[in-house]
Each structure stands twice: as structure tokens, then as C-alpha cells.
Amino acid sequence: MKKLGFGLMRLPLTDGADAKSVDQDAFNKMADYFLENGFTYFDTAYPYHGGMSEVAFRKAVAERHPRSAYTITDKMPTFMVREASDYQRLFDEQLSRCGVDYFDYYLLHALGMGSYEKTVALGGFEFMKKLKAEGKAKHIGLSFHDKAEVLDRIFTEHPEMEYVLLQINYIDWDNASIESGRCYEVAVKHKKPVMVMEPVKGGALANVPEDAEKLFRTHAPGMSAASWALRFAASLKNVMVVLSGMSSLEQLRDNAGYMGNFKPLDGEEREIIKKAASIINESIDIPCTACNYCVDGCPKSIPIPKYFSLYNNQKQFGLFPNHTMYYAGLARDFGRASDCIECRQCEEHCPQHIEISRRLKDVASVFDKKR
Ligand code: SF4
Numbered sequence: 035m036k037k038l039g040f041g042l043m044r045l046p047l048t049d050g051a052d053a054k055s056v057d058q059d060a061f062n063k064m065a066d067y068f069l070e071n072g073f074t075y076f077d078t079a080y081p082y083h084g085g086m087s088e089v090a091f092r093k094a095v096a097e098r099h100p101r102s103a104y105t106i107t108d109k110m111p112t113f114m115v116r117e118a119s120d121y122q123r124l125f126d127e128q129l130s131r132c133g134v135d136y137f138d139y140y141l142l143h144a145l146g147m148g149s150y151e152k153t154v155a156l157g158g159f160e161f162m163k164k165l166k167a168e169g170k171a172k173h174i175g176l177s178f179h180d181k182a183e184v185l186d187r188i189f190t191e192h193p194e195m196e197y198v199l200l201q202i203n204y205i206d207w208d209n210a211s212i213e214s215g216r217c218y219e220v221a222v223k224h225k226k227p228v229m230v231m232e233p234v235k236g237g238a239l240a241n242v243p244e245d246a247e248k249l250f251r252t253h254a255p256g257m258s259a260a261s262w263a264l265r266f267a268a269s270l271k272n273v274m275v276v277l278s279g280m281s282s283l284e285q286l287r288d289n290a291g292y293m294g295n296f297k298p299l300d301g302e303e304r305e306i307i308k309k310a311a312s313i314i315n316e317s318i319d320i321p322c323t324a325c326n327y328c329v330d331g332c333p334k335s336i337p338i339p340k341y342f343s344l345y346n347n348q349k350q351f352g353l354f355p356n357h358t359m360y361y362a363g364l365a366r367d368f369g370r371a372s373d374c375i376e377c378r379q380c381e382e383h384c385p386q387h388i389e390i391s392r393r394l395k396d397v398a399s400v401f402d403k404k405r
């Protein structure tokens with residue numbers, strides 16, 4: 035299977051202010067082009083486009099192409115499940131919305147520690163196994179937003195999960211709170227193939243600072259910044275498919291161009307990406323190096339560098355819903371930014387001389403404001 039997957043969460047719209055207004059004609063043309071060029075993998079989910087992503091898939095693909103021409107991934111919206119009977123109801127609704135009899139891949143959507151424990155308690159894993167036994171889901175897995183140790187626990191306790199959808203891109207790879215790289219290593223350890231979401235970080239890595247852009251352009255004139263980001267993720271050995279949330283035929287043509295006959299990054303290209311990442315990271319707001327010297331001794335157990343990296347990420351790239359999820363996962367186990375009592379003992383240990391207690395207020399203003 036080719037490594038480019040069509041993520042159906044940023045489809046073309048007829049009204050830019052209305053996420054439900056999928057431009058069906060434009061999407062039909064994109065889906066046709068995608069399939070005509072030998073790609074097969076589509077990825078949708080219950081909440082994408084306010085429920086219209088699954089419907090748009092049915093109209094563009096299921097009703098216009100033979101079942102053998104494509105593979106479709108959908109996801110159980112674990113956040114909508116209140117009781118065990120909801121699993122079957124939601125699943126049947128998804129089959130009907132998508133116009134298919136079975137899904138090639140079916141995931142538990144957006145698992146983290148909280149949703150994992152809820153899913154265990156409500157019998158979600160048994161439900162997934164049942165779907166597989168019935169042939170309603172050819173392969174089962176999960177999408178994941180939490181710390182690597184949580185993923186390790188899930189795969190240890192549920193080895194029947196066959197693969198994982200992870201947020202991976204060259205900026206989040208070493209990020210202390212998103213832990214893309216560490217999560218990838220956990221998947222490798224458990225021998226689980228990885229599907230990648232957000233390889234271009236919601237489009238942010240398609241528009242990098244001029245100096246980074248210049249590095250890319252000099253090495254490969256005519257190749258887009260987005261192509262570097264997609265190729266970074268696709269070059270990882272254990273990655274099975276990289277999802278791109280394409281919104282136009284132009285973006286699709288660009289992606290299909292270099293993903294058709296995919297060539298992994300070579301050593302020189304990896305170095306260029308490293309340099310580009312450090313240029314992008316130079317524009318960060320809080321210059322924390324994640325040395326962790328400040329963490330021991332905090333009376334509120336605040337994971338200071340993790341919150342700073344999340345805050346920096348948020349300031350640089352937006353993507354609020356994802357960041358909120360990662361913050362919530364950390365705040366479940368540690369103190370919140372707003373729990374800081376300004377004792378300032380941490381600041382004595384900071385080699386970067388960051389006014390930690392003051393900057394935690396900035397973090398709190400972004401992530402704790404809904405408390
Ligand atoms: S100033 Fe805040 S973050 Fe630093 S040690 Fe005190 S409570 Fe913890």
C-alpha cells in the first residue's frame with residue numbers, strides 16, 4: 035500500500051465559516067484523482083466536519099467506486115460513549131453514514147488514560163474484538179493522545195490492538211509533552227504498525243520561517259515545505275501510512291507527486307530537517323531547554339518543562355483542541371500551572387534564568403482559563 039492516506043478532516047468547503055458545508059463536487063474530483071493515481075487509503079471519524087465527513091465519503095467514494103478500490107478507516111467516538119450499548123448504536127450509524135458493510139480499519143478514537151479506563155470499564159475492547167470476529171472491522175486499533183507510558187500500558191494490557199494512529203511530525207518528535215518520538219518507540223517495542231496524523235502539524239509546517247524555507251528550497255527547488263514534513267513521517271520504518279488532511283486538488287497533486295514513488299529521506303535531508311526544526315524552535319516564546327533542573331522540589335509537583343513546551347507549541351502553531359488534550363493528561367497526574375504558589379524555589383535552579391512562576395501564569399491563562 036502507498037504511504038499517503040487521505041485524512042477527511044479538512045475537506046473543501048462551500049462556506050469557510052461552516053465546517054459542515056463540504057464542497058461535494060470538489061471532494062468528488064479529489065477522491066477520483068487520489069484513486070486514479072494508485073492511492074487507496076481514506077480516514078474519517080464521527081465528529082469530523084460536524085458529522086459530514088463520513089457522509090461526504092459515502093457520496094464521493096462508496097457510492098461511486100467499487101468496494102475493492104479503497105480502504106476506509108473510521109473511529110469509535112469514545113468521548114460519546116456513556117453506556118455499553120452505545121458502542122453498537124454508534125458503529126451501526128457509522129456504517130450507514132459511510133455506506134459500507136465493514137471498515138478495513140477501525141479505531142478507538144483519541145485514547146488517553148481517562149478515556150482508556152472508561153473504555154475498559156464499559157467493555158469497549160470486547161466490543162472491538164467482536165467487530166473483528168464478525169468481519170465488520172478487518173483490523174482494530176486506537177488513536178492516541180497521551181504520554182508514552184500510557185500507550186505502553188494499553189499495548190501491554192490489550193495486545194489484540196493491531197496498530198496505533200499517532201501525532202508525528204518533526205517539531206513534535208522531541209516535544210516533552212506530546213512525546214511523538216517516545217510514543218513511536220513504544221509502538222516499535224510492541225511491534226505495532228503506526229499510522230501518522232498531523233504530519234504537517236495542521237498545515238503549520240507548510241508555512242515555515244523564511245530561513246527554514248530557504249534551506250529546503252536550496253536543496254530541492256520546487257519541493258514544498260509540506261513535502262519535507264510528510265516525507266519525515268513516511269520515512270520512519272514502522273510507519274504504514276501518513277494521513278494528509280487535504281483541502282484542495284492542488285494540495286493533493288503536490289502530495290501525490292512525491293508520495294507516488296516515495297523516496298525516504300537520506301542522511302543529508304535528515305540534517306536539513308534538523309536545522310529547519312531548530313530555526314522554527316528559535317521563534318519560541320519561553321526558552322526552556324527541558325533540562326528538568328527545576329522540577330524536583332516543587333511543592334505542587336508541576337511538570338514545568340512539559341507545560342512550557344506545550345505553551346510554546348500552542349503559541350507557535352495553534353491547534354488548541356489537541357494541546358488541551360495533552361495538557362489535561364498531564365494535569366490529571368501533576369499540579370496544574372495555576373496551582374503554582376510562587377515560592378520561586380524552582381527559579382534558583384534554572385540555567386536559562388526563566389521567571390518560572392510568572393511564565394506559569396501565561397500557561398494558566400491559556401490552559402486553565404476554563405476552570
Ligand atoms: S514557584 Fe511554582 S512552580 Fe516553582 S517550585 Fe514554587 S510552586 Fe513549583
Ligand code: SF4
Pocket residue numbers: 321322323324325326327328329338339383384385386387388390
Ligand atoms: S530549569 Fe529552566 S530550562 Fe530547565 S526545565 Fe526548568 S524551566 Fe526549563
